[in-house]
Amino acid sequence: xxxxxxxxxxxxxxxxxxxxxxxxxxxxxxxxxxxxxxxxxxxxxxxxxxxxxxxxxxxxxxxxxxxxxxxxxxxxxxxxxxxxxxxxxxxxxxxxxxxxxxxxxxxxxxxxxxxxxxxxxxxxxxxxxxxxxxxxxxxxxxxxxxxxxxxxxxxxxxxxxxxxxxxxxxxxxxxxxxxxxxxxxxxxxxxxxxxxxxxxxxxxxxxxxxxxxxxxxxx
Numbered sequence: 001x002x003x004x005x006x007x008x009x010x011x012x013x014x015x016x017x018x019x020x021x022x023x024x025x026x027x028x029x030x031x032x033x034x035x036x037x038x039x040x041x042x043x044x045x046x047x048x049x050x051x052x053x054x055x056x057x058x059x060x061x062x063x064x065x066x067x068x069x070x071x072x073x074x075x076x077x078x079x080x081x082x083x084x085x086x087x088x089x090x091x092x093x094x095x096x097x098x099x100x101x102x103x104x105x106x107x108x109x110x111x112x113x114x115x116x117x118x119x120x121x122x123x124x125x126x127x128x129x130x131x132x133x134x135x136x137x138x139x140x141x142x143x144x145x146x147x148x149x150x151x152x153x154x155x156x157x158x159x160x161x162x163x164x165x166x167x168x169x170x171x172x173x174x175x176x177x178x179x180x181x182x183x184x185x186x187x188x189x190x191x192x193x194x195x196x197x198x199x200x201x202x203x204x205x206x207x208x209x210x211x212x213x214x215x216x217x218x219x
């Protein structure tokens with residue numbers, strides 16, 4: 001975990017340096033392109049159970065707001081998007097879990113392209129038990145049914161912050177950290193909450209899913 005945090009902090013520092021060196025304007029640094037940006041992250045269920053998450057953003061709308069200050073014009077960009085994703089993590093010697101989900105999000109970009117965001121979503125959470133599972137039948141006999149899997153609907157909410165920057169070869173990227181809360185519905189006749197932490201990177205690529213130009217409004 002310490003190594004993951006060190007890598008993340010290094011990426012943030014690199015982003016700040018790239019932003020200062022290139023001296024980009026807000027709009028140039030915010031070029032979203034016509035292809036869906038992809039992201040990948042370390043996914044720590046309850047922080048310590050390791051896993052990974054991969055997905056992409058389907059950018060829907062940007063709203064640019066400008067406010068005149070005494071010495072400058074403050075620009076804030078709001079981005080609305082949808083993001084499907086697949087997550088995997090492992091609880092050692094207990095089970096493996098897969099989550100397929102879709103989320104709707106809002107992201108606010110400010111000074112030096114630092115941002116914060118909020119996402120709400122709904123997914124399907126599947127647990128694959130490790131080892132053999134034994135089942136007791138109505139007549140009292142017990143049989144080995146091998147590996148078993150159980151699925152649950154899981155609404156979620158997450159909060160994230162990060163920074164967007166542009167590399168020397170003009171590829172827009174971002175680093176971020178995200179705190180997730182999932183609620184597993186009908187888990188053993190109840191519902192339980194899980195917390196996870198993500199550390200990841202997002203990249204705008206010139207291939208993949210073509211979304212077209214993102215509609216922009218100014219206020």
